[in-house]
Amino acid sequence: MAELVLGPVLRHVDATSATVWVETDAACEVEVAGHRAPTFQVGEQHFALVVLDGLAPDTTTFYTVRLDGHEVWPPPDYSFPAPRIRTRGVRRMVFGSCRAAKGHHGPGHDKLGPDALDAFGTQLKDRPEEEWPDALLLLGDQVYADEPTPKVKRWLAERRPEPEGEVVSFREYAELYHESWADPEIRWLMSVLPTSMIFDDHDIRDDWNTSRVWRAQMAEYPWWEQRIRAGLASYWVYQHLGNLGLDELARDELWAKVRTAGGDVQELLEDFAEQADREADGRKPTRWSYRRDFGRVRLLVIDTRAGRILDGPERLMVGDEEFDWIERNAEGDYDHLLIGSSLPWLMPHALSHFQSLNEKAAARPGWRGRVGEKVRQVGDLEHWPAFRASFERLARLIHRIGSGTESPGTICVLSGDVHHSYAARAEFPQPTRSEVLQLVCSPVHNDPPWFFRPIFALSWSKPLARFLRRRADRAGVSADPVSWRKISGPHFGNSVAILDVSTRTARYHLQTAGPTGLTTTANLSFPNHPGDSPHPRPTTTPRTRPRPTTPNAPRATPAAGEHARQPRGRTRGGQAG
Secondary structure (H helix, E strand, O other): OOOEEEEEEEEEEOOOOEEEEEEEOOOOEEEEOOEEEEOEEEOOEEEEEEEEOOOOOOOEEEOOEEEOOEEEEOOOOOOOOOOEEEOOOOOEEEEEOOEOOOOOOOOOOOOOOOOHHHHHHHHHOOOOHHHOOOEEEEOOOOOOOOOOOHHHHHHHHHHOOOOOOOOOOHHHHHHHHHHHHOOHHHHHHHHHOOEEEOOOHHHOOOOOOOOHHHHHHHHOOOOHHHHHHHHHHHHHHHHHHHHOOHHHHHHOHHHHHHHHOOOEOHHHHHHHHHHHOOOEOOEOOOOOOEEEEEOOEEEEEEOOOOOOEOOOOOOEOOOHHHHHHHHHHHOOOOOEEEEEEOOOOOOOHHHHHHHHHHHHHHOOOHHHHHHHHHHHHHHOOOOHHHOHHHHHHHHHHHHHHHHOOOOOOEEEEEEOOOOOEEEEEEEOOOOOOOEEEEEEOOOOEOOOOOOHHHHHHHOOOHHHHHHHHHHHHHHOOOOOOOEEEEEEEEEOOOEEEEEEEOOOOEEEEEEEEEOOEEEEEEEEEEOOOOOOEOOOOOEEOOOOOOOOOOOOOOOOOOOOOOOOOOOOOOOOOOOOO
């Protein structure tokens, strides 16, 4: 009899449909809430994406998982609230990035610090459903292919000698997902919160696609071709497939081939992955960016890794064809635009100017260019400001959307990667009607050693920012099309961020994990409300006793808060904040 290996993971959810992803140990038929799908095979693994349509809006549907008619989830002794699908719009979203697997057992032994998402799940399971978030957004480094846990490293050493301590094959990638997502609190969270994802570099390898030189260097390793094939193929199975809605699934040619193959599709997926990695004529053949509409909230997630154009006359974070798609999908009628980008758009000012300066330096001929490239790779200078043309195009897009007569209340760029958290407000020479914000939450579980903290803090130095901006001016870097001011942070430690949205307003909470649970380290409203504090006194998040519930009782829907549109107070923003 087939057994459940991983999942269920609740993926795309809208007002009338949902998808649920699972991994099993053998071929079987998977049933979720009366909807069925056969598994497909990738090497040694078996997977299914079950499509549930015909759901009623604004309702809760409890579900179980059956394999060939046998109920396998939840188990009889399950101590968490029952899995369920809620088809209401998004009013609260949890997001963050950089979650390494826990490589220890027992408290006090984790050199990466307490897992913030695990702590959030522990807290949430005792809260009533009405207080649960409506969505979870994971912004990269869901697995660390180049930095696995000691347990996985020992397992890899028994399989092969090279590359030491790094995964290469699809089966080895699967082990990373098993270790990370089988954590009980994480497994429960992902079964009840619609989960969206996008990769960052460690999902493939540190500094993935930093530059043309980096790609050439990696191509010299005999194992790299297999690594990129397996990395992108496993990403498609474990992460990307669930990002797609029902209409997108119906149009997806690769999904159609997988469903009808009738056998092992590993070669099919890895051939696709190899093609997706190739750059030709200034474009990539695959678009990993995607869009989700949660009622009056639009989420637009941008691929800032695989879609890079590095061989053309100018470096681009995203090719022109894909950026055209992003611009078209940013248009629309909604109250809030959330732009998911694993890499921050607005960074600490000194670091932003340094990255743009370095892009100029690395493009120079001879030894100066080689030194610039070396600095780029050592310093991880590969964010939006290091792709200056794309940085400015994104600024123009945000300004255009935020200035229209039907502009949303907020435009929030949600990011991670940089291993500290902060919030920044953007302001343009021609003011926008929308509040434009950069909100960063990193890491979820990968707190770097203490000596990185003063370095991160120094990157926000105003004198250093002014000095580097003058150097950038002399080097011919164009003036910034937008100014920004840090309004909270830098905050350190493993954290999760919560974004609450109403009709025209939003609130950002940052919760940081400690030995006793989560504490609130930032609490901001947009537009500003009296009493908001960018650096509140840390307070432990209180626990709430669970309310008695009837297993199949319908959820009571809390009233949505309606707020009249308010004029926004503006503050003058400079280059340094």
